[in-house]
Amino acid sequence: MSKSLPKRPAKAANKSMPKRSLSTQPLPDEEPTIAKPTTRVVAIVYDGMLILALLFLVGTILTVVGTMLTMQTGTQSSQAQSLPTWYQNLIMTPSFVLTLVAFYGIFWRRGGQTLGMQTWRLKTVNNSGHLLTWGQSFKRILAACLMPALFGIIGSLIGGSRALLLTSAFLGLIFNYAFCVFNRRGLAVQDMLSNTITLKMPKVAHEGLWSGFKNRKKTGNTQ
Numbered sequence: 001m002s003k004s005l006p007k008r009p010a011k012a013a014n015k016s017m018p019k020r021s022l023s024t025q026p027l028p029d030e031e032p033t034i035a036k037p038t039t040r041v042v043a044i045v046y047d048g049m050l051i052l053a054l055l056f057l058v059g060t061i062l063t064v065v066g067t068m069l070t071m072q073t074g075t076q077s078s079q080a081q082s083l084p085t086w087y088q089n090l091i092m093t094p095s096f097v098l099t100l101v102a103f104y105g106i107f108w109r110r111g112g113q114t115l116g117m118q119t120w121r122l123k124t125v126n127n128s129g130h131l132l133t134w135g136q137s138f139k140r141i142l143a144a145c146l147m148p149a150l151f152g153i154i155g156s157l158i159g160g161s162r163a164l165l166l167t168s169a170f171l172g173l174i175f176n177y178a179f180c181v182f183n184r185r186g187l188a189v190q191d192m193l194s195n196t197i198t199l200k201m202p203k204v205a206h207e208g209l210w211s212g213f214k215n216r217k218k219t220g221n222t223q
Helices: 010-016 037-070 085-110 115-119 134-158 162-182 189-194 209-222
Strands: 122-126 196-200
Touching: 037 085, 037 115, 037 122, 037 162, 085 134, 115 122, 134 162, 134 189, 162 189, 189 196
Parallel strands: none
Antiparallel strands: 122 196
């Protein structure tokens, strides 16, 4: 009398079937969305501390170099002098602007994110979804400075004091992001003028800053 073969346990059959990880399945809301103005302002505050440190370093170096090249140093405080106006306008001011452009340009071109943007999972791309070129980065920076400059000019015409000028320029910066509330798509002024956009990236699709640097480097080597 033949014995029937034992049935394979159901658990064993399940083990042979590949399991799909639930963590890899994107949820319906796990898609890039246009970044909210409050998140973008917080990211700017983060980046602002690093930018101020860079500008301080550049300013210190240029001040030392300018002092050595253009002024005679004395031994008493009454002999202290200020740097020539031409040196401040033609050397220091353009250097500060180039520092600002280089900071954002390098990060935007490599990974679409600055350090502050990475913290809040923000990413700046063009309307095609690609990383910005140097020209697009420079255009976006100029667009972001347009309203602060316009507000600053109006403030200087009204009062003429430096405090009023800086306050007006700050209000112009706030206006850039307050404009998002009135725009149907939630775009800021610099987004519209430069044809770029800042997105809030989902956790699944979010790529770290240094990973972006490495991947961009590998892509360049393979081409």
